[in-house]
Amino acid sequence: MPAARPDEFDVEVDDAAVVDLAARLVRLRTVHEGPGDVERPAAELLAELMRDFGWAVTSVEAAPGRPSVIGVVDGGRPGRTLMFEGHVDVVTEGDPGSWSFDPYAGDIMDGRLRGRGSADMKAGVAAMLHAARAVELGGFAGRIVVGVLADEEGMMLGAKRFAADLVAGSLAGIDRIDGVIVGEPEGGEVCPVAKGAIRLVITFTGAMAHGAMPWMGRNPLPAIAAMLAAIADTQHVLRAAHGDHPLLGPICLTPTVLQAGDLEQINVMPATATVALDIRTTPAVVHAALITQLADTAGRIAQDAGLTAQVTVIDDRPPVDTPVDHPVVQAMLAGHRAATGADAVIGGVPGATDGTILTRDAGLATVVYGPGGKWIAHQADEYVPVADIATCTRAYVAAARHFLGD
Structure with missing residues (x-):
């Protein structure tokens, strides 16, 4: 797959690298099924990649064996702080016999990345990480925080710990966050509200x-x-x-x-x-x-x-009800428009996300947007269109540049 033309966003996006990372994450069985090293294999993979990029990386255990990984990208000039947020724990695959392929295949068939967690939400994690890297290489003002938080499919302990640490001022390199983009699959909709x-x-x-x-x-x-x-x-x-x-x-x-x-x-x-x-x-x-x-x-x-x-x-x-005119929502709407050439549908999240906790416990403004169908999560034969991953990565790049300025 070709990289994006530099004149699209003044930065390049490596589609192949994004899809490869998403596929590697899908092949890791990070099923939320009680205590144990659920996220650790994926968290270690992501932390290593972030360090390779030269980011400041912190790993915080929300519970024993349940690490969150937080990367901070400094633009070198004063400005806003934007957070991309996601998770790598997944629900169980259930009866493997109900799948028509290996639940952890992590392969591409007919233009789809297949496997448990592909849509919910390892493709989103890969997209936001590589989008942050692309923005960094293009130059920006402010900071980007990439937070992969533990236990989203459970009690959202990672988001609760992150919010508590942010309020307490104990997060290394993060003194404030001005807006959060949560990368859950929403079928191309920009979702400022959630149940x-x-x-x-x-x-x-x-x-x-x-x-x-x-x-x-x-x-x-x-x-x-x-x-x-x-x-x-x-x-x-x-x-x-x-x-x-x-x-x-x-x-x-x-x-x-x-x-x-x-x-x-x-x-x-x-x-x-x-x-x-x-x-x-x-x-x-x-x-x-x-x-x-x-x-x-x-x-x-x-x-x-x-x-x-x-x-x-x-x-x-509590429900999330971020005003549509908030800068982070406007940035995501602009990002979708830049990546697709069309105005986004404004939608709502039928369930709760980590953004719910970040809003409740830390007062952060959140918006949800990510690759994959809105209703595919937690089902057998889960998949995400590869084209969605590429589009979403570009939308994240454009949203970040809109929010932070260049």
């Missing part, structure tokens, strides 16, 4: 009893049924009040996990029953009020049944 997410668990506790003598205990299972009905009612009320967000769609309160006692003991009435919720919100929803409402509802249901209720918030990620 919020609340993960919570509601547990009802009664008293165990023999299934033949239920009057000797207090059964929490009917309370779960009542709670499920109340959750559906709450979702209906919220949707009626706020409607669908034009970029994010509907508010969703989705029960995802049900658990009650020992499923093998059919003759035992359990003492506890639990429902877990994955709640996805739009900027119209006040999270604290919704959590309080659900807790009050669970409390009333429990009281009526002679039970106790406990609501545990596992994580609370």
Whole structure:
């Protein structure tokens, strides 16, 4: 594949190097599946490449064996600081038999880079790293931070650690960040908004009893049924009040996990029953009020049944709503236009990204844009078009130059 013409962005982009890096990353099975060296093989590869470029590189463990890699590129002149952000942990491939090829092939067939993590989001990581290098070689003012943060597919521990360190002023070579481009796959859309997410668990506790003598205990299972009905009612009320967000769609309160006692003991009435919720919100929803409402509802249901209720918030990620006129959004729109010759569609992220945490915990302005289809993530036969990788790399170059100046 030819490099970009120098007159396009006044810098050259090596398409072959970008795709090669993405393919090498895909071949590494960096599956988020609990403790262990999940990101380490990919993190070491990226850190070595960044050091070869001459960047200042820091590796920070968000959890044991879970390193984030942060590269800082100094333009040598005062100016803004732009961050490119991504992750290299991936979800499991699931049943390999559901794939029509090796989940970690990292090969190119019919113009597609194939394999788990190709779209979500190792191609984006490769694109942002090489885009930063291209901008550096062309000369710029300010700084570029390339952050590959751990545990995005889990509790986003890398983003939380990075945000905390930034607020504390303990990140080497980084005193501020003026805008963040998150490289998640969005099908060519520039996404300044993202849904919020609340993960919570509601547990009802009664008293165990023999299934033949239920009057000797207090059964929490009917309370779960009542709670499920109340959750559906709450979702209906919220949707009626706020409607669908034009970029994010509907508010969703989705029960995802049900658990009650020992499923093998059919003759035992359990003492506890639990429902877990994955709640996805739009900027119209006040999270604290919704959590309080659900807790009050669970409390009333429990009281009526002679039970106790406990609501545990596992994580609370507010929606992202970066103004379209913010410089980082305008830069990404300009970058897409420069790379494609067309105006970008302004879209929304259906799930949360690390950008959600960077906005929540550090007040950073974020926008999401990256190679690959918007809905391909986490599916079998994951792929990313090679042409998307090249286009996105150029868009990142142009966005950075627009944001930082040259």
